[in-house]
Amino acid sequence: MNKNLLTKTILIIGVLVVFLFGVFGIPSSFSGAGLSQALQKRIHLGLDLKGGTHLILQVQVNDAVNADTDRDIERLKDALKGANIAFGEVTKPDPQNHPELIAIKGVPPEATGDLRRVITDKFPDYDLTSGAQNAWSMSLKPAIVADTKTKAVQQAIETIRNRIDQLGVSEPVIQEHGLGDYQILVQLPGVDDPARVKEIMQSTALLEIRLVKGGPFPSEDAAMQANNGVLPPDTVLLKGYSGSHGQDNTSEEEAYWLVSRISAVSGSDLRSADAGTDENGRPDVNFTLTNEGGRRFGAFTGAHVGEKLAVVLDNRVKSVATIQEQIRDSGRITGAFTQQETSDLALTLRSGALPAGIKYLQEVTVGPSLGADSIREGVRAAVIGFVVVMIFMLVYYRAAGINADLGLTLNLIILLGFLGFSGATLTLPGIAGVILTVGMGVDSNVLIFERIREELRHGKTPSSAVDQGFAHAWRTIFDTHVTTIVSAVILFLFGTGPVKGFAVTLSFGLAANLFTSVFVSRVIFEAVLNRHQRGQALSI
Amino acid sequence: MEFFRDTNIDFLGKKWYFLAFSLIFSVAGLCSIFFWHGIPLGVEFRGGTLVYLKFEQTPNLDQIRHDLDRAGLHDPRIQRFGQTADNEVLVDLGLKETSEAALDKGKNTIIHALETPGETRQDLNNTGESSLEQWLIQKDPLHLGTDANQRYADIAHKIEDFRNKERGGILTSVDELKAVVPPEVVSALSQDFYTSGFVVRNVEIVGPQVGSQLRAQAIRATIYSLAGMLVYLWFRFELIYGIGAVVACFHDTIITIGFFSLLDKEISLTVIAAILTLIGYSMNDTIVVFDRIRENLKLLRREPLANIVNRSINQTLSRTILTSGLTFLTVLSLYIFGGEVLRGFSLALVIGILIGTYSSIAVAAPMLVAYQDWRARRMGQLVTEKAIATQQRGGANKASAKVKIKA
Numbered sequence: 001m002n003k004n005l006l007t008k009t010i011l012i013i014g015v016l017v018v019f020l021f022g023v024f025g026i027p028s029s030f031s032g033a034g035l036s037q038a039l040q041k042r043i044h045l046g047l048d049l050k051g052g053t054h055l056i057l058q059v060q061v062n063d064a065v066n067a068d069t070d071r072d073i074e075r076l077k078d079a080l081k082g083a084n085i086a087f088g089e090v091t092k093p094d095p096q097n098h099p100e101l102i103a104i105k106g107v108p109p110e111a112t113g114d115l116r117r118v119i120t121d122k123f124p125d126y127d128l129t130s131g132a133q134n135a136w137s138m139s140l141k142p143a144i145v146a147d148t149k150t151k152a153v154q155q156a157i158e159t160i161r162n163r164i165d166q167l168g169v170s171e172p173v174i175q176e177h178g179l180g181d182y183q184i185l186v187q188l189p190g191v192d193d194p195a196r197v198k199e200i201m202q203s204t205a206l207l208e209i210r211l212v213k214g215g216p217f218p219s220e221d222a223a224m225q226a227n228n229g230v231l232p233p234d235t236v237l238l239k240g241y242s243g244s245h246g247q248d249n250t251s252e253e254e255a256y257w258l259v260s261r262i263s264a265v266s267g268s269d270l271r272s273a274d275a276g277t278d279e280n281g282r283p284d285v286n287f288t289l290t291n292e293g294g295r296r297f298g299a300f301t302g303a304h305v306g307e308k309l310a311v312v313l314d315n316r317v318k319s320v321a322t323i324q325e326q327i328r329d330s331g332r333i334t335g336a337f338t339q340q341e342t343s344d345l346a347l348t349l350r351s352g353a354l355p356a357g358i359k360y361l362q363e364v365t366v367g368p369s370l371g372a373d374s375i376r377e378g379v380r381a382a383v384i385g386f387v388v389v390m391i392f393m394l395v396y397y398r399a400a401g402i403n404a405d406l407g408l409t410l411n412l413i414i415l416l417g418f419l420g421f422s423g424a425t426l427t428l429p430g431i432a433g434v435i436l437t438v439g440m441g442v443d444s445n446v447l448i449f450e451r452i453r454e455e456l457r458h459g460k461t462p463s464s465a466v467d468q469g470f471a472h473a474w475r476t477i478f479d480t481h482v483t484t485i486v487s488a489v490i491l492f493l494f495g496t497g498p499v500k501g502f503a504v505t506l507s508f509g510l511a512a513n514l515f516t517s518v519f520v521s522r523v524i525f526e527a528v529l530n531r532h533q534r535g536q537a538l539s540i
Numbered sequence: 541m542e543f544f545r546d547t548n549i550d551f552l553g554k555k556w557y558f559l560a561f562s563l564i565f566s567v568a569g570l571c572s573i574f575f576w577h578g579i580p581l582g583v584e585f586r587g588g589t590l591v592y593l594k595f596e597q598t599p600n601l602d603q604i605r606h607d608l609d610r611a612g613l614h615d616p617r618i619q620r621f622g623q624t625a626d627n628e629v630l631v632d633l634g635l636k637e638t639s640e641a642a643l644d645k646g647k648n649t650i651i652h653a654l655e656t657p658g659e660t661r662q663d664l665n666n667t668g669e670s671s672l673e674q675w676l677i678q679k680d681p682l683h684l685g686t687d688a689n690q691r692y693a694d695i696a697h698k699i700e701d702f703r704n705k706e707r708g709g710i711l712t713s714v715d716e717l718k719a720v721v722p723p724e725v726v727s728a729l730s731q732d733f734y735t736s737g738f739v740v741r742n743v744e745i746v747g748p749q750v751g752s753q754l755r756a757q758a759i760r761a762t763i764y765s766l767a768g769m770l771v772y773l774w775f776r777f778e779l780i781y782g783i784g785a786v787v788a789c790f791h792d793t794i795i796t797i798g799f800f801s802l803l804d805k806e807i808s809l810t811v812i813a814a815i816l817t818l819i820g821y822s823m824n825d826t827i828v829v830f831d832r833i834r835e836n837l838k839l840l841r842r843e844p845l846a847n848i849v850n851r852s853i854n855q856t857l858s859r860t861i862l863t864s865g866l867t868f869l870t871v872l873s874l875y876i877f878g879g880e881v882l883r884g885f886s887l888a889l890v891i892g893i894l895i896g897t898y899s900s901i902a903v904a905a906p907m908l909v910a911y912q913d914w915r916a917r918r919m920g921q922l923v924t925e926k927a928i929a930t931q932q933r934g935g936a937n938k939a940s941a942k943v944k945i946k947a
Binding site: 048051056058167168178181190191192193195196198339340359360361362363364365366367368369370371372373374377378380381384385386388389392396428429432435436438439440442443446447450454472475476479480482483484486487488490491493494495496498499502503506 | 584592594640641643644647648666667668669670671674678700703704705708709739740741742743744745746747749750753754757758760761764765768769772776809810812813816817819820821823824827828831835855858859862863866867868869870871873874876877878879881882885886889
């Protein structure tokens with residue numbers, strides 16, 4: 001055999017082996033079951049074939065900005081008092097849409113200079129503008145606002161990742177989504193019942209311990225009445241647990257508590273949290289504090305022995321206890337919890353609080369039975385399509401059809417091998433992409449074969465006809481493959497999961513096709529022509 | 541065997557028939573889009589809640605509508621789905637019941653409305669594997685103590701596999717599991733679980749924000765695709781070729797979307813993917829013909845353009861029909877055997893491939909010829925005007941009339 005031909009053949013067989021490895025890895029056995037198991041391990045299945053949940057959520061970044069400005073309002077009041085600047089009211093005129101704006105009313109004109117100095121010195125992140133009638137407005141610089149928002153999204157992603165990791169979901173995908181709308185994409189393979197996961201992801205888990213100033217009151221009005229219509233300074237009214245559990249420990253009666261607005265310790269002071277049971281055998285959550293947090297908690301409890309403290313979770317009072325003695329570094333949250341709820345709560349506390357609320361924008365759940373059906377149907381359609389094309393090529397092009405069929409088979413193996421190697425996901429449209437690759441791949445063969453037939457008709461010798469066939473057809477094959485691959489790339493950029501899978505298999509398939517239809521096909525022709533007798537006709 | 545040896549059909553001569561054919565279908569499609577069904581959008585574009593349910597017995601749609609109405613859902617679209625034997629039903633809630641404040645409220649309402657009333661146990665058909673595993677570990681029916689996690693994980697997996705793969709997702713009773721798990725597990729399950737007669741196969745909930753984002757994205761992707769093709773063809777051939785090909789692709793897209801509107805089939809994201817693919821495919825076809833035209837232009841300089849184009853089409857006819865035919869067969873296989881989820885996608889491809897092939901011959905090529913004819917006439921006109929002007933001026937300059945047909 002021609003030495004050149006031998007090298008080329010070895011190259012092709014090498015490619016075949018490499019990509020077979022890509023498809024199957026090293027199978028435990030060569031039986032049908034062993035091979036199919038190896039295949040399943042190598043090829044990554046998308047959510048629509050495996051079953052699972054796809055979620056898009058939006059981080060409510062204004063919450064994060066609001067948290068910052070709320071804190072700054074307190075600091076501002078202290079700073080103004082400290083500088084002896086009189087003021088009327090410090091509020092946020094529009095916390096919903098403009099969380100970065102703070103309005104100061106009632107500052108006498110002679111204090112203008114002092115005010116400006118205080119702001120420049122102590123609040124450099126803000127721009128100060130004057131308004132009408134001794135009113136001023138401060139607004140966070142846009143760069144700072146943008147930064148806070150981006151950081152909020154990043155932190156939300158980390159926190160959510162933490163929580164999902166603890167749930168033990170295999171191979172989740174958590175990443176930023178879309179362009180600039182603070183959206184996060186979460187994909188949870190195998191989770192076909194997303195209710196619990198969604199709740200865990202969404203819970204803000206902001207834990208605070210605050211001093212109780214009054215209560216429990218059965219309603220908001222009762223609370224106001226008891227305080228002569230005006231809440232004492234630095235207090236806030238919160239809803240929550242009334243102090244008695246329902247009969248079966250699963251319900252709570254609601255009441256209102258008057259608690260201090262500032263918290264003694266909060267979630268960031270937590271070292272760890274665990275689910276446990278209290279002395280009555282009811283599920284509760286135990287937490288321990290960091291050194292710094294413990295110190296502050298010790299000071300707080302030491303100063304308020306005999307008073308009550310409230311454990312506040314997400315701005316709801318969860319439990320209230322009397323401070324018996326100074327507590328340094330640990331505490332307990334009791335309430336009407338089930339065991340599942342305590343372990344979920346401990347999980348969310350451990351992962352840290354979400355910097356801002358999240359809202360769900362899209363939810364797609366594919367049940368596993370649908371996934372299994374989809375695989376079956378997709379593969380069936382692919383096999384039928386493949387077989388039909390193969391048979392046709394044999395009938396229409398005779399022996400050259402074998403050439404085409406071998407090329408198609410190698411094409412398929414390379415395509416699947418690519419998927420196995422790259423870890424790209426195979427989705428249902430991806431299986432359709434495989435089918436399409438077969439149809440479009442055979443186009444190259446047809447182009448070449450038709451050209452060869454034409455040349456033979458014009459009286460060229462078989463070997464010359466083959467040369468001409470490949471030479472002329474190459475340009476067109478290249479053009480058509482490039483345009484379709486460009487289409488596929490655009491689809492990949494703009495599409496979501498399943499569509500991306502389609503773009504991937506189409507691109508891989510066409511790239512593989514460039515190899516098989518031009519190089520491999522040529523080699524097979526050469527091999528055949530080599531063995532031909534002089535003047536023997538080419539079976540095409 | 542050979543189908544198309546030496547054909548000599550005068551394609552360009554028939555261009556008026558082609559134009560009529562294209563016009564009829566385009567206009568029919570456009571009328572349907574503007575006046576009849578509009579463009580039926582899939583849920584990911586319009587927003588809403590879609591719940592696909594599979595029932596054990598033939599579902600009674602009226603009963604379902606009644607149950608949902610009692611639960612407060614007053615205007616759901618309920619329809620049978622897939623093959624009759626599969627007992628599948630699609631419940632479609634509009635955007636009104638799909639607010640971002642509580643995205644999955646509609647879905648939960650549907651599921652609760654359909655569960656057996658008064659039943660306090662959990663529905664085994666709609667319990668996920670991880671919930672099942674947790675329950676098994678807590679309940680510990682086999683009394684394995686604290687180190688049983690792996691064993692129970694395996695059991696949960698077996699139960700789910702059996703239900704999904706062997707029973708299509710629905711168990712008729714908990715006792716069916718006796719075939720795959722120990723009897724103590726089955727009796728423990730019967731205490732806390734029952735089997736409702738349905739399973740949720742698929743859920744798609746799309747809030748209003750995502751819906752409008754995706755719409756914008758789809759339009760952008762289509763425009764970029766067409767623009768990209770135009771640029772590429774401008775490069776490889778010449779602007780008029782590019783325009784001819786893009787007009788053909790546009791024509792294909794309009795007719796395909798028109799068909800979807802006429803048949804009232806939804807255009808989902810995968811359908812858009814199919815449309816973008818067939819834009820690529822139609823381009824392919826057109827390129828093959830254009831390549832041959834370009835080649836023949838070099839060979840047969842003297843013949844009129846119309847003849848060259850005709851000849852080129854005839855020469856590539858064999859290849860065009862064959863490839864389209866084969867691709868069409870594979871896509872047809874997908875449409876018939878590929879299952880319900882891909883139905884829209886494969887329909888778009890089936891229509892697209894037929895129209896795409898047709899448009900290369902009937903739209904792109906005649907446009908090319910028409911443009912060149914128009915240019916030649918313009919040139920001729922200009923030259924004549926110039927000649928007359930020069931003559932009138934009695935000028936010595938002879939305007940050299942070079943009429944060139946660019947190749």
